[in-house]
Amino acid sequence: APAADSCSAEMNRARIVKLTASLVLCAFAVFLVALLIRAHTFQPGSWQLRDCLPNNRTLAANFTPEERDELLSVFKGAIQLPTVSTSYSELNITALKSFTDYLPKAFPGVFSSDLVRHEIIANYSHLFTVRGSDPGLRPYFLTAHLDVVPVAEEEWDFPPFSGEESDGYLYGRGTLDDKQSVVAILQGLELLLRRGYRPRRSFYIGLGHDEEVGGYNGAKSIAAELQSRGVKPSFLLDEGSVILDGIISGLQKSAAVIATSEKGFATISLSVTTTTGHASIPPRETSIGILAEAVSRLEKNPMPRMFGRGPERAMIEHLTTEMTFPMKFIMANLWLFSSSVGRYMEQKPATNSLVRTTTTVTQFHAGIKDNVNPPSARALVDVRLHPAHTLKQLLSQIDATVADTRVKVEVINFSPSPPMSSYDETSFGYQLIRTTVVETFPDVAVAPGFCIGITDSRHYQNLTKELYRFSPARLNQEDLARIHGPNERIAVKNYEEIVQFFFLLIQNADFCFLSSADSISLDM
Numbered sequence: 001a002p003a004a005d006s007c008s009a010e011m012n013r014a015r016i017v018k019l020t021a022s023l024v025l026c027a028f029a030v031f032l033v034a035l036l037i038r039a040h041t042f043q044p045g046s047w048q049l050r051d052c053l054p055n056n057r058t059l060a061a062n063f064t065p066e067e068r069d070e071l072l073s074v075f076k077g078a079i080q081l082p083t084v085s086t087s088y089s090e091l092n093i094t095a096l097k098s099f100t101d102y103l104p105k106a107f108p109g110v111f112s113s114d115l116v117r118h119e120i121i122a123n124y125s126h127l128f129t130v131r132g133s134d135p136g137l138r139p140y141f142l143t144a145h146l147d148v149v150p151v152a153e154e155e156w157d158f159p160p161f162s163g164e165e166s167d168g169y170l171y172g173r174g175t176l177d178d179k180q181s182v183v184a185i186l187q188g189l190e191l192l193l194r195r196g197y198r199p200r201r202s203f204y205i206g207l208g209h210d211e212e213v214g215g216y217n218g219a220k221s222i223a224a225e226l227q228s229r230g231v232k233p234s235f236l237l238d239e240g241s242v243i244l245d246g247i248i249s250g251l252q253k254s255a256a257v258i259a260t261s262e263k264g265f266a267t268i269s270l271s272v273t274t275t276t277g278h279a280s281i282p283p284r285e286t287s288i289g290i291l292a293e294a295v296s297r298l299e300k301n302p303m304p305r306m307f308g309r310g311p312e313r314a315m316i317e318h319l320t321t322e323m324t325f326p327m328k329f330i331m332a333n334l335w336l337f338s339s340s341v342g343r344y345m346e347q348k349p350a351t352n353s354l355v356r357t358t359t360t361v362t363q364f365h366a367g368i369k370d371n372v373n374p375p376s377a378r379a380l381v382d383v384r385l386h387p388a389h390t391l392k393q394l395l396s397q398i399d400a401t402v403a404d405t406r407v408k409v410e411v412i413n414f415s416p417s418p419p420m421s422s423y424d425e426t427s428f429g430y431q432l433i434r435t436t437v438v439e440t441f442p443d444v445a446v447a448p449g450f451c452i453g454i455t456d457s458r459h460y461q462n463l464t465k466e467l468y469r470f471s472p473a474r475l476n477q478e479d480l481a482r483i484h485g486p487n488e489r490i491a492v493k494n495y496e497e498i499v500q501f502f503f504l505l506i507q508n509a510d511f512c513f514l515s516s517a518d519s520i521s522l523d524m
């Protein structure tokens with residue numbers, strides 16, 4: 001009997017295990033089907049339901065062959081002026097002055113129009129006020145910067161300020177960052193005025209001369225000037241994001257990412273002070289050795305992944321509908337997969353910058369002589385904070401990673417990530433830019449996102465909260481390294497498209513309305 005009892009108990013146990021296993025499998029299958037249905041039916045929020053409706057605009061962006069030659073040579077002329085910013089106090093003043101002299105020659109229609117007022121701000125920046133015929137429409141603000149970063153000439157295939165053309169590309173420092181915007185904005189206006197077009201909505205054009213060293217004289221002065229005049233633009237469009245070709249895996253189209261925010265920025269100093277002495281009697285550890293180890297720990301221990309906690313979530317949600325499986329399945333279920341997506345994206349430097357705060361040790365100064373023990377060592381760390389990462393969290397993370405009280409940690413400067421701008425159906429600026437992107441580039445998907453670089457737009461937060469960072473330059477993975485790097489270049493065709501973009505944007509701003517089932521409302 002006991003044997004029979006134990007046998008039936010065994011059978012019961014086996015039956016329970018089998019039942020549990022099939023229940024778990026069943027639940028898992030249902031769960032999987034639910035994920036698949038969500039992926040298949042996933043629609044981002046209602047923000048895409050309404051469109052800007054351009055109406056009775058008369059001018060299509062068709063330029064004559066002569067105009068296309070002209071706009072290219074005007075752009076080349078701007079590239080050939082080496083407006084390099086090296087540091088706050090090291091600017092190429094000669095080139096900045098030449099740039100000022102160049103503008104009226106390049107854009108005679110703009111400078112002779114009675115609709116346009118040109119002012120020089122902070123010696124080398126420029127502010128254009130374009131008066132619209134309908135003062136009831138709120139103005140907007142287009143901005144860009146005319147300065148560029150230095151070059152390592154030996155790394156270039158063509159001289160970086162030559163404006164050489166090769167294989168349909170124009171090579172030069174500033175072709176992507178950011179002279180393409182500076183020249184295309186003015187060129188778009190020039191071609192409109194030449195056709196007798198009169199803008200209805202006033203707008204401002206601000207061209208900063210020191211963005212690459214913080215914009216503390218250029219953009220900051222333009223912002224102060226506009227604020228003193230009580231100017232409240234409905235939105236601002238600056239550089240900062242682009243059209244990404246093939247960079248986001250699983251995406252069937254190129255993605256025009258309109259950045260509604262940008263990372264925060266900090267310069268952190270790490271320093272160690274010891275004493276000098278004869279190098280023949282070295283201490284066990286010098287200030288250089290102590291700091292080098294701390295820096296190495298910082299490099300080997302990246303900041304925590306924060307993917308999905310900032311504006312990048314909206315970007316992915318907007319792009320999910322354009323993705324192929326399995327990416328579509330994963331991105332439509334970020335609530336479940338965000339940490340694995342973060343692990344996937346951190347593999348490439350460009351997408352890693354979207355996932356976390358990045359720290360780059362950019363300078364290391366130490367030692368006074370080859371036979372003297374180094375009295376101090378100092379490293380500067382360029383930090384780009386993820387929008388969801390606070391300075392307080394960053395500093396405690398750095399302290400924990402450096403983990404050496406001999407290393408002094410100081411914040412040299414800090415600029416927080418600006419609040420996210422709107423991108424829903426009530427967002428005039430976003431919808432205007434999105435509509436113009438789709439008109440100029442019918443093949444691209446559009447999404448909000450954030451800029452991994454820091455832009456002049458942060459100086460204009462007192463004028464408007466609606467700050468958008470986007471230039472319609474088409475970049476693939478390889479092109480990202482050209483920004484601030486060697487062989488910066490833009491396809492001639494793409495530059496023409498950027499002129500078309502601004503040519504259309506100015507008109508759309510005049511004739512574009514936010515529509516909804518119930519009413520047409522004029523953006524005031």
Ligand SMILES: N[C@@H](Cc1ccccc1)C(=O)O
Binds near residue numbers: 212214215
């Ligand atoms: N815009 C440049 C230069 C810059 C850095 C930091 C602050 C302001 C400007 C960058 O993002 O690197």
Ligand SMILES: CCCCCC(=O)O
Binds near residue numbers: 211212240241483
């Ligand atoms: C294209 C991104 C630009 C970021 C700001 C700058 O480097 O000018």
Ligand SMILES: [Zn+2]
Binds near residue numbers: 177211
């Ligand atoms: Zn720039």
Ligand SMILES: [Zn+2]
Binds near residue numbers: 149212
């Ligand atoms: Zn730059």
